[in-house]
Each structure stands twice: as structure tokens, then as C-alpha cells.
Amino acid sequence: MEPLVDAFVARQQQLIAAELDVELAEVEAVQRQSTPSQLQRRGLALRALVPTARRTGLGGKAIVTFELGFGPGTRGDGRLPAHTFRVGDIVRLEPDGSAPGERSAARQHAAAKQAAAAAAGSGTSPPPDTDASGVVIRVNDRSLVLAFDEEPDVVTECDTTRRGGGGLRMLKIANRTTYHRMTTAMAALGQFVRHEGAHALVCPPGLVDVLFGRAAPRMGAVPPLDAVAWTDPGLNGFQQTAVARALAAEHLFLIHGPPGTGKTATCTELIRQLVQRGQRVLVCGPSNISVDNVLERLEHRPPRAAAASRAGSSAASVKLGLVRVGHPARVIPVVRQHTLDARLGTSHGGGLVQDLRAEMDGVLAKIQKPKHRAERRDLWREHRTLRKELRVREARAVEEVLAESQVVLCTLSGAATRVLRHSAFDVVIIDEIAQAMEAECWIAIAKAKKVILAGDHCQLPPTIKSDTKAKAKAKAMLRTAPAGDGPPGRDTATERAVQDWASMTLETTLFDRQRRLHKAHLSTLMTRLEIQYRMNEAIMGFSSRQFYDGKLQADASVRDHVLADLPGVARTELTTCPLLYIDTSHAGMDEAREADENDALGTESRLNHGEADVVVARLAALVDAGVAPDQIGIITPYAGQVGVLKDRVLDEFPAVEISTVDGFQGREKEAILLSLVRSNDTGEVGFLSDTRRMNVALTRARRHLCVVANGACIGSRNAFLAQMVEWLEAEAEIEYAS
Numbered sequence: 001m002e003p004l005v006d007a008f009v010a011r012q013q014q015l016i017a018a019e020l021d022v023e024l025a026e027v028e029a030v031q032r033q034s035t036p037s038q039l040q041r042r043g044l045a046l047r048a049l050v051p052t053a054r055r056t057g058l059g060g061k062a063i064v065t066f067e068l069g070f071g072p073g074t075r076g077d078g079r080l081p082a083h084t085f086r087v088g089d090i091v092r093l094e095p096d097g098s099a100p101g102e103r104s105a106a107r108q109h110a111a112a113k114q115a116a117a118a119a120a121g122s123g124t125s126p127p128p129d130t131d132a133s134g135v136v137i138r139v140n141d142r143s144l145v146l147a148f149d150e151e152p153d154v155v156t157e158c159d160t161t162r163r164g165g166g167g168l169r170m171l172k173i174a175n176r177t178t179y180h181r182m183t184t185a186m187a188a189l190g191q192f193v194r195h196e197g198a199h200a201l202v203c204p205p206g207l208v209d210v211l212f213g214r215a216a217p218r219m220g221a222v223p224p225l226d227a228v229a230w231t232d233p234g235l236n237g238f239q240q241t242a243v244a245r246a247l248a249a250e251h252l253f254l255i256h257g258p259p260g261t262g263k264t265a266t267c268t269e270l271i272r273q274l275v276q277r278g279q280r281v282l283v284c285g286p287s288n289i290s291v292d293n294v295l296e297r298l299e300h301r302p303p304r305a306a307a308a309s310r311a312g313s314s315a316a317s318v319k320l321g322l323v324r325v326g327h328p329a330r331v332i333p334v335v336r337q338h339t340l341d342a343r344l345g346t347s348h349g350g351g352l353v354q355d356l357r358a359e360m361d362g363v364l365a366k367i368q369k370p371k372h373r374a375e376r377r378d379l380w381r382e383h384r385t386l387r388k389e390l391r392v393r394e395a396r397a398v399e400e401v402l403a404e405s406q407v408v409l410c411t412l413s414g415a416a417t418r419v420l421r422h423s424a425f426d427v428v429i430i431d432e433i434a435q436a437m438e439a440e441c442w443i444a445i446a447k448a449k450k451v452i453l454a455g456d457h458c459q460l461p462p463t464i465k466s467d468t469k470a471k472a473k474a475k476a477m478l479r480t481a482p483a484g485d486g487p488p489g490r491d492t493a494t495e496r497a498v499q500d501w502a503s504m505t506l507e508t509t510l511f512d513r514q515r516r517l518h519k520a521h522l523s524t525l526m527t528r529l530e531i532q533y534r535m536n537e538a539i540m541g542f543s544s545r546q547f548y549d550g551k552l553q554a555d556a557s558v559r560d561h562v563l564a565d566l567p568g569v570a571r572t573e574l575t576t577c578p579l580l581y582i583d584t585s586h587a588g589m590d591e592a593r594e595a596d597e598n599d600a601l602g603t604e605s606r607l608n609h610g611e612a613d614v615v616v617a618r619l620a621a622l623v624d625a626g627v628a629p630d631q632i633g634i635i636t637p638y639a640g641q642v643g644v645l646k647d648r649v650l651d652e653f654p655a656v657e658i659s660t661v662d663g664f665q666g667r668e669k670e671a672i673l674l675s676l677v678r679s680n681d682t683g684e685v686g687f688l689s690d691t692r693r694m695n696v697a698l699t700r701a702r703r704h705l706c707v708v709a710n711g712a713c714i715g716s717r718n719a720f721l722a723q724m725v726e727w728l729e730a731e732a733e734i735e736y737a738s
């Protein structure tokens with residue numbers, strides 16, 4: 001077991017370090033190759049900012065508002081120029097007079113290397129942070145609000161020199177926190193199997209054995225479906241089976257949820273059932289939105305349950321103690337009252353904390369008034385003392401809130417936050433598992449006795465920047481790996497597995513690994529949900545056949561639904577057609593290349609103006625028929641084509657959502673226009689050849705999917721795409737573009 005896990009940990013750490021390297025190199029390249037004005041024009045920097053307000057946030061964080069002061073880029077009306085800063089971005093502030101990234105890039109690189117080295121060793125020491133980095137927590141057209149652990153000197157100094165010139169420049173920097181947390185989680189796993197004392201894992205050895213294939217997953221007695229008091233009586237048989245088996249599983253259970261099959265609804269029921277049984281649950285996902293989706297469902301009882309309880313059904317309303325850990329600014333507004341911050345505000349210990357924060361704000365206000373250096377130093381000292389006290393009281397109040405909460409929700413990376421350091425759970429549920437890197441999952445797994453994974457490996461994996469390089473390296477390693485005996489102490493199975501790690505990339509998810517590892521037990525270890533509630537039956541056909549053994553069923557409520565059934569939509573040929581294929585094969589609509597000017601590594605994207613014309617005409621026809629623009633999505637695999645379409649569409653129809661396929665995973669619209677772009681003489685299809693990307697693309701529409709493509713090109717060399725074109729030709733209404 002030990003060499004097996006050690007090799008896994010080493011490989012993961014190597015992959016994480018490579019990914020961080022690429023991320024840092026990207027940021028560094030952009031910053032080094034551009035002047036501050038160029039960076040600002042590209043939305044990657046904001047210049048001439050000055051701090052205009054300060055307050056104290058959770059954990060004594062310094063919350064500082066920045067507005068435009070003076071100097072280059074200011075326009076006089078106080079509005080910020082167009083920029084790409086978003087809530088959650090990590091940014092650095094530096095005096096606007098210095099060269100961009102002058103100090104930072106080299107420092108970041110050194111810090112990253114140090115972090116990797118530290119984590120590979122003890123796994124506990126955090127990477128040194130760049131001095132003036134903060135997190136964007138609010139953005140509007142005149143200001144940005146940043147949170148800092150402690151107010152950086154450049155910010156404080158900026159105040160004193162405000163009337164003398166200067167100001168601050170804000171630049172995006174790579175977010176190293178998640179990488180560090182992943183490396184630390186891996187190091188802890190290594191220590192756990194070596195029985196070293198310092199690790200932070202509470203999960204039982206049996207769980208680790210199962211997750212590494214050293215023990216078969218065991219199942220207790222599965223409760224008969226009619227013996228369970230369902231809180232949502234509308235769940236279908238697959239969903240109920242998944243919940244019942246997940247309850248019975250001893251260490252591990254997998255829920256496979258194809259598009260629209262109610263995976264989140266199933267997880268929600270499972271959480272309620274676990275809470276009814278007195279269990280404490282940690283609910284995680286790779287992104288904030290994946291977590292908030294579950295929270296939103298947990299908070300609102302499904303209409304099906306409400307109706308049933310009015311009719312006197314046994315559907316119990318389980319009172320859940322919920323808390324969402326994570327910064328309130330990154331949480332969707334409807335669930336904000338469940339954030340730890342909001343819960344602290346109303347808790348018993350929260351009052352004292354509020355008083356202390358107010359006191360700290362008072363000191364901050366005094367610091368801002370012009371003073372001698374010595375006076376300001378004293379005030380900062382006072383501020384620090386108050387912050388120490390605040391942290392102690394806050395920790396107590398947080399413990400109280402957490403103790404009252406049976407369900408804690410956070411991102412996978414968020415499970416590493418200080419407030420959850422001592423928390424342990426009976427079960428961790430990871431939603432959207434196929435989008436999560438395995439090392440990230442271990443941050444949460446470390447805290448629980450049992451793991452439930454829910455996702456769909458037939459959709460896109462996590463986005464990995466270093467992947468191409470990593471894959472090539474992995475292949476090379478496999479080629480050079482000795483075929484014979486391994487090092488002493490490794491049995492053959494371990495050796496095989498260790499060599500397997502060499503082919504592992506960050507795209508290899510925990511879900512993938514478990515499915516492969518426990519192939520023989522999949523029929524009991526995993527339940528696939530097979531009734532979908534999104535697509536007209538005509539839309540789901542190809543996806544069902546290719547990815548789900550032809551087993552997907554459309555629920556009666558969606559089987560035949562078309563746009564014409566929506567209020568205000570005229571009944572026309574177009575609005576009664578669920579699947580339309582516009583073949584551009586003979587229309588001379590050739591693809592073009594475009595260098596992505598936001599991509600410092602010089603990646604090229606593709607676009608197709610001819611296809612864009614077709615899409616724009618179809619969009620107009622849908623809107624003319626009465627389909628609301630916000631119910632229409634335009635998706636395409638290429639960022640270049642997204643740009644072309646946005647330029648053509650958004651002025652007239654700002655509510656239409658235009659996105660890459662990758663960016664639309666997890667979303668749906670009543671009507672989807674899909675532009676596949678590739679159109680060339682050689683049949684090159686680029687990353688259309690990733691079947692998972694095509695699966696996502698074809699399964700976003702509820703009532704109408706229009707595919708615009710050069711079928712002759714995309715189907716000429718790629719067998720999967722040829723089958724897709726065949727399906728479209730057989731099942732869709734066909735139009736030929738000219």
C-alpha cells in the first residue's frame with residue numbers, strides 16, 4: 001500500500017507543479033511583454049487607483065475600496081475603464097510608477113517552487129505570499145473592493161502621498177492557493193499511509209484501501225425503496241435506488257448523472273436522508289456554483305414535495321442546519337444568508353465579534369487622518385492587538401455555528417480553510433466530480449469516513465493548461481519505464497499501478513479512477529440515473545446511443561416539448577422542430593484562423609464568418625417567432641467564433657447568451673444554436689474530436705437544437721463525427737446553406 005500511494009502522491013505533486021508553472025508563465029509572459037497602458041487597454045490592469053474606504057471583515061481581514069484617482073487612464077467621470085477583473089480574482093497592487101510585474105514575476109516563480117518543495121516535504125508550511133496581493137470581493141463601474149489579510153504598505157503609503165502624485169496599479173496574478181492546498185493534501189495522504197503522526201486525515205484506513213483498490217467496496221443492507229420516508233416523493237426509481245444504495249455503502253458510492261437526469265435532486269435527497277439519520281455531511285464541488293446549486297435546492301423544498309405534503313404524504317420536511325463556508329462575495333445572492341459570515345451575524349457569539357470589528361474600523365478611520373509616522377505606527381499596533389482578540393472570539397463563534405450545522409457546504413479547495421481545520425464529517429458528497437482534479441478531492445475526503453461521488457465522466461473533465469505537455473511526458477515515461485521487476489518491496493499489482501500513475505494526468509479524475517479500479521463491482525457501487533428532464537427525445541438520441549448505452553429516457557414532461565408550447569411563441573415550422581441541421585458543406589463557408597490577442601502563449605483560435613451569418617439569421621427567426629432572447633443560447637467550441645458572434649449579436653440582443661461549449665457545461669436553454677466552425681479541405685477537426693465536448697454541446701437544448709456545420713468536412717476523417725453527421729442526416733430537419 002505504502003509504495004503505491006507514495007508513487008501516486010509523487011506523481012500528483014509533479015503534475016500540480018507543472019500546472020502551476022504554466023499558469024505562472026502565462027501571467028508572467030503577458031506582464032513582461034506589455035507596457036502598463038497596453039495591459040490596461042487589454043483589461044488586465046487598472047491604473048491610478050487610490051484607496052477610498054476601509055473596514056474590517058471576517059477574520060480581521062482589511063477590506064479596502066479602490067477608485068480612480070488621477071493620472072493615465074482616468075477619464076474624469078470616475079468610471080473605471082473596461083477591465084476583466086472579477087470577484088474571486090487574486091490581484092497585486094504596486095506603485096503605478098514602477099515597471100509592470102517588475103518584482104512580481106520572479107518572486108511568484110520562486111514562491112511557487114518553494115511551495116512545491118515545502119509541500120513535498122512536510123506539506124504544512126504555506127507558500128510565502130507576494131506582499132501586496134488581495135482578493136477582489138466586489139466590482140462595480142466606479143470601484144473595486146479588495147480583501148487583504150493585512151493592509152499592505154503600498155496601500156497605506158498611497159494615502160500619504162495621495163496629493164503628491166502616484167496612485168496604484170492593479171494586476172491579476174495566478175492564484176496559488178488551490179495548488180498549495182492540493183499539494184498539502186497529497187503530502188498528508190502520504191503521511192497517513194506511512195503512519196506518520198502529523199497528517200490531518202480523519203478518514204478511516206478502510207476508505208483509503210478502497211480508493212486505492214486494496215479492498216473491495218462493501219455494501220450494507222440496502223433499505224427497500226418503499227420503506228424509506230422520501231422527502232421528495234417525486235424521485236424516479238433510479239434516483240431512489242441511488243439514494244438507498246448510497247445510504248447502505250460502507251465507504252464509497254458513485255452516482256452517474258447524464259445530462260438533466262436530476263443528479264443534484266438526488267444528492268439533495270441523500271443529504272436530507274443522511275441528516276434524518278443523524279449524520280454530519282460535508283457537501284463539496286469544484287466550483288462555487290456547483291456548491292450553490294445544491295444549497296439552493298436544499299433550501300427550497302421541491303414543488304413535488306410541497307404538493308405531496310399538502311396532500312398529507314409522509315414526505316417529511318427535514319430541518320437542516322446549513323452553513324456555506326466561503327467568501328459571501330463568491331456565493332450566489334439567494335443563498336447568502338447561509339454563509340458563515342451571515343450566520344455569525346445572527347449567532348450568540350456574533351454580537352461580540354461585531355463590536356470588535358466596529359472598534360477596529362474606528363482605529364482604521366483614525367489611521368487615515370494625516371498623522372506623524374510614529375502616531376500611525378501606534379495606531380497600527382492597536383489595530384493588530386484588536387485583530388488578535390477578534391480572531392480568538394471569532395474562532396469561538398465559528399465553532400458554535402459549525403457545531404449547530406449538520407450540513408456544511410464549500411468548494412473542494414474551501415474545505416482547507418482554517419475554520420474547518422478541526423471539523424470531521426460522517427459523509428462527504430462531491431458533486432460535479434468529473435470536473436474536479438483528484439488532488440482537490442482529497443482536501444475534502446481527508447475530513448470524512450465515507451465518500452459519495454456524483455458526476456458524469458462522459459462530459460468535459462477539469463480544464464488543465466499543462467495537459468498537453470503532461471500527456472507527452474507521461475507517454476515518454478511509459479515508453480522508458482522498465483518492463484521487468486520493479487524495485488524491491490513492490491508486488492506485481494503495485495508495480496502495475498505505479499506504472500499506471502505515469503500515464504495519469506490532472507484530467508484523470510477520481511471518478512474515472514474508481515470506475516476503472518472497481519470495474520467488477522460497478523453494478524452495485526454505482527447507479528446511473530437514466531430518466532432525463534431536459535431534452536425533447538429527438539435531441540437526446542445521439543448522446544444516449546454513444547455515451548449511455550442507448551438507455552437514456554426522456555421523461556413524459558419533456559419528451560415532445562417544443563418551442564411552440566411556450567407562452568407567446570407562434571406555432572411555425574421552426575418552433576415545432578426540435579432538431580435542425582443546417583449543412584454548410586457546399587456553401588464555401590471556409591474557416592479562418594485568428595491569433596487570440598489575450599493569449600500570451602500565442603494560441604490561435606478558429607472562426608467562421610459564413611456560419612456566423614447563418615446563426616444570426618436563425619436567431620432573428622427564433623426571436624421573430626416570439627422566443628425570448630434570454631431563452632436562446634449560442635455555443636461554439638472556439639473562442640474566436642464566440643468573439644465574432646458577440647460582435648454580431650449582442651448590440652441587438654444583449655440577453656442572448658454566447659459562450660464556448662466548455663463554458664456552457666452544466667447550463668441549459670430552451671433553444672441552442674451550435675456553430676461547429678471547422679470547414680477545410682483536409683478534414684481537420686481540432687478539438688471537436690473530443691467526444692465529451694460534443695456530448696456537452698449536443699445536450700444543452702431543451703426544446704430546439706440547431707446544428708450549423710460543414711458535415712462533409714467534419715465527418716470525413718473522424719469516425720465519431722461521421723456518426724454524428726449520419727444521425728443528423730437521419731433524424732433532423734435538414735437545410736442546406738448557400
Ligand SMILES: Nc1ncnc2c1ncn2[C@@H]1O[C@H](COP(=O)(O)OP(=O)(O)OP(=O)(O)O)[C@@H](O)[C@H]1O
Binds near residue numbers: 234236260
Ligand atoms: N424526479 C424528478 N421529477 C421531475 N423533475 C425532476 C426530477 N428530478 C429532477 N427533475 C428536474 O430535472 C431538472 C434537472 O435536475 P438537476 O438539476 O437535479 O439535474 P442535474 O443532473 O444536476 O443537471 P446537470 O445535467 O446540469 O448536471 C430540474 O429542473 C429538476 O427539477
